[in-house]
Amino acid sequence: MSLQLYISTRKGLWIADGGPSGDTFELRGPTFLGQQCHHCVLDPRDGRTLLLASRQWHLGPTVFRSDDGGRTFVEAEHPPRFAKGDARGRAVDHVFWLTPGHADEPGVWYCGTSPQGLFRSEDGGRSWEPVSGYVDHPDQQKWAGGDKDQTPDGGKLHSVLVDPRDPARLFVSMSGGGTFTSGDRGATWSPMNQGVDMDFAPPPPEGEEYPYGHDPHHMVQHPTSPDRFWQQNHCGIYRRDGVDGRWIRVGRNMPADVGDVGFPVVVHPKDPDTAFVFPMDGTKDWPRTPPHGRPAMYLTRDGGETWQRRDAGLPTEQAWWTVKRQAMCGDGRDPLGIYLGNTNGEVWRTRDEGASFECLFRHLPHVYAITAGEAS
Amino acid sequence: MNVRVVLPSQLQGYTDGLREVPAEGATPGEVLADLDRRFPGLRFRVIDEQDRVRRHILLFVDRERTEDLDRPLVEGTVITLVGALSGG
Numbered sequence: 001m002s003l004q005l006y007i008s009t010r011k012g013l014w015i016a017d018g019g020p021s022g023d024t025f026e027l028r029g030p031t032f033l034g035q036q037c038h039h040c041v042l043d044p045r046d047g048r049t050l051l052l053a054s055r056q057w058h059l060g061p062t063v064f065r066s067d068d069g070g071r072t073f074v075e076a077e078h079p080p081r082f083a084k085g086d087a088r089g090r091a092v093d094h095v096f097w098l099t100p101g102h103a104d105e106p107g108v109w110y111c112g113t114s115p116q117g118l119f120r121s122e123d124g125g126r127s128w129e130p131v132s133g134y135v136d137h138p139d140q141q142k143w144a145g146g147d148k149d150q151t152p153d154g155g156k157l158h159s160v161l162v163d164p165r166d167p168a169r170l171f172v173s174m175s176g177g178g179t180f181t182s183g184d185r186g187a188t189w190s191p192m193n194q195g196v197d198m199d200f201a202p203p204p205p206e207g208e209e210y211p212y213g214h215d216p217h218h219m220v221q222h223p224t225s226p227d228r229f230w231q232q233n234h235c236g237i238y239r240r241d242g243v244d245g246r247w248i249r250v251g252r253n254m255p256a257d258v259g260d261v262g263f264p265v266v267v268h269p270k271d272p273d274t275a276f277v278f279p280m281d282g283t284k285d286w287p288r289t290p291p292h293g294r295p296a297m298y299l300t301r302d303g304g305e306t307w308q309r310r311d312a313g314l315p316t317e318q319a320w321w322t323v324k325r326q327a328m329c330g331d332g333r334d335p336l337g338i339y340l341g342n343t344n345g346e347v348w349r350t351r352d353e354g355a356s357f358e359c360l361f362r363h364l365p366h367v368y369a370i371t372a373g374e375a376s
Numbered sequence: 377m378n379v380r381v382v383l384p385s386q387l388q389g390y391t392d393g394l395r396e397v398p399a400e401g402a403t404p405g406e407v408l409a410d411l412d413r414r415f416p417g418l419r420f421r422v423i424d425e426q427d428r429v430r431r432h433i434l435l436f437v438d439r440e441r442t443e444d445l446d447r448p449l450v451e452g453t454v455i456t457l458v459g460a461l462s463g464g
Binding site: 056057 | 386416417428459460
């Protein structure tokens with residue numbers, strides 16, 4: 001096995017090969033130079049199949065598949081697309097998110113798109129069909145909202161999760177729209193936003209909550225304690241215990257001068273109480289840069305009751321880059337390595353849960369996403 | 377109807393590097409369908425699932441810019457696909 005990083009950028013894909021040890025990385029690429037690469041994910045079920053969500057500035061969106069660790073790619077025969085004649089005239093602008101299906105369903109993948117759409121492949125990403133229970137749901141437009149409810153380059157469906165206990169149990173998040181779950185492979189959906197703030201909307205009536213319309217930035221489910229979720233939202237950091245539970249805004253325990261706005265969240269694979277976030281400035285004009293120009297990861301080991309700053313090795317001043325929601329990941333190893341890419345084209349790593357950071361690569365394009373995989 | 381299609385560099389990966397290819401069709405839509413049969417995937421990169429020319433693609437019939445995929449063509453027409461000014 002070889003530890004690899006899949007670095008998707010605004011102008012191409014790079015693969016960093018760390019070999020069995022993962023000590024040092026050799027950078028391979030670019031592949032698809034000049035194309036916007038939104039997400040590249042290795043299939044953990046075979047350690048070999050890579051899917052890449054890509055578009056070119058001028059051309060429409062598509063998905064590429066590699067069977068040889070990213071050396072060669074073949075375009076999907078039927079990329080994700082809404083039905084022709086869609087009543088709302090929807091067309092996929094870009095494929096934003098890729099998720100391998102359940103371990104018991106080899107070949108199944110899901111993808112989330114902009115505008116918000118959910119698609120499923122049963123043949124390893126070669127062809128995709130809409131999950132009609134979501135895409136055609138009569139309330140889907142209410143959930144996702146209109147143009148004014150979206151992220152600047154279009155609304156996104158992201159954080160597609162397949163419950164490790166049940167391949168039929170799905171979770172998705174929408175920016176905007178909130179988080180929803182399905183117990184029947186996407187045929188029917190229920191919102192799961194209880195406890196999540198929506199500071200940007202008028203206050204709901206006393207004693208009530210908005211059922212949807214929230215802005216989750218990133219959501220993760222713990223792999224071996226799957227009742228535990230973490231969410232980094234436009235309006236705070238949350239923890240959730242149990243599918244029927246409420247979200248608890250544990251970000252309120254963050255330092256006041258840092259706040260609890262950010263994009264990514266990573267959960268420790270062996271400890272559901274340990275999570276990592278990378279805060280950004282969400283005050284006044286929302287620069288989405290590190291608070292005070294001093295980037296730092298924050299770590300909790302007690303479910304969000306307390307947070308510790310981790311910045312050794314990161315720039316100590318005048319650093320104004322952003323880590324996007326797909327651009328921080330763990331490698332699943334013990335000890336856990338965490339990798340982050342930024343809008344300045346740098347890739348950073350910590351192998352001691354934030355006690356120290358080192359810069360692996362500089363001068364890449366704006367990093368959209370980093371994922372790690374154990375390639376066979 | 378026999379026409380010629382001039383492709384932007386972004387699409388030449390589908391045509392094995394050819395900038396210009398012959399095609400058949402009585403309308404731009406038919407021509408693109410013909411191209412897609414020979415170069416699978418090409419059409420969807422320039423025409424979305426609602427049959428609209430994508431935002432950053434321009435389609436010319438001879439020298440006239442159009443988004444009408446059903447307009448009639450004449451023998452010898454040159455269809456030019458252009459990647460619009462975008463990116464950065």
